[in-house]
Amino acid sequence: MRILIATMNAGKLREYERLLADVPGLELETMASVAESVDVIEDCDTFVGNAKKKATEIAAVVGMPCLADDSGLEVDALGGQPGVRSARYAGQGATDATNNAKLLDELRDVADESRTARFHCAIVVVDSDGHELALAEGACEGRIGREPKGAHGFGYDPLFIPEGFTETMAELGPETKNEISHRAKAAAKLVPLLRRLQQP
Ligand code: IMP
Secondary structure (H helix, E strand, C coil): CCCEEECHHHHHHHHHHCCCCCCCCCCEEEEECCCCCCCCCCCCCCHHHHHHHHHHHHHHHHHHCCEEEEEEEEEHHHCCCHHHHCCCCCCCCCHHHHHHHHHHCCCCCCHHHHCEEEEEEEEEEEEECCEEEEEEEEEEEECCCCCCCCCCCCCCCEEEEEECCCCHHHHHHHHHHHHHHHHHHHHHHHCCCCCCCCCC
């Protein structure tokens, strides 16, 4: 089975190749290997909605099965924000640094015990006609620290302290992250679904 990953990013392709290694006969490709470029507007109010939209619209253009994901940070004290707006939380031209600064500012009066949060990831696989083949979600629980720490990862990693740790995700580094991340957990749930699809 050949599946297109809805990304131009070779790093994400490698990550999924590792996460889905237990699906026999699966060949993954990125958008870089197809001629078309597809601009999908991620305007749904759920991670699943955005992942489905991305997978369906891209499958329609490229005519092959497609895997898309959507992820972000949900902070309990902010009613689940930034959520699906995680990438652009600080507004137009937001960067990881401005997003993190805004998050710290919003939480400045929030006590340590109320700074709980989670990274959430939804992965959707559709066939070449856009019919849903598999859907999986995963979460990584933790809390938001008081200042950015660590140099690994991206996004909110320097502020996110996973449950059971005292360091931020950016201090822990990729090996630990790849075991506990929202994407890893969602992908682990996806594996049996994809394996089942391949059975005659
Ligand atoms: P995407 O859907 O994977 O592109 O993620 C959207 C946004 O959520 C990113 O721009 C980050 O701000 C945030 N985010 C998603 N996953 C992570 C993560 O593993 N670490 C830190 N931030 C993340």
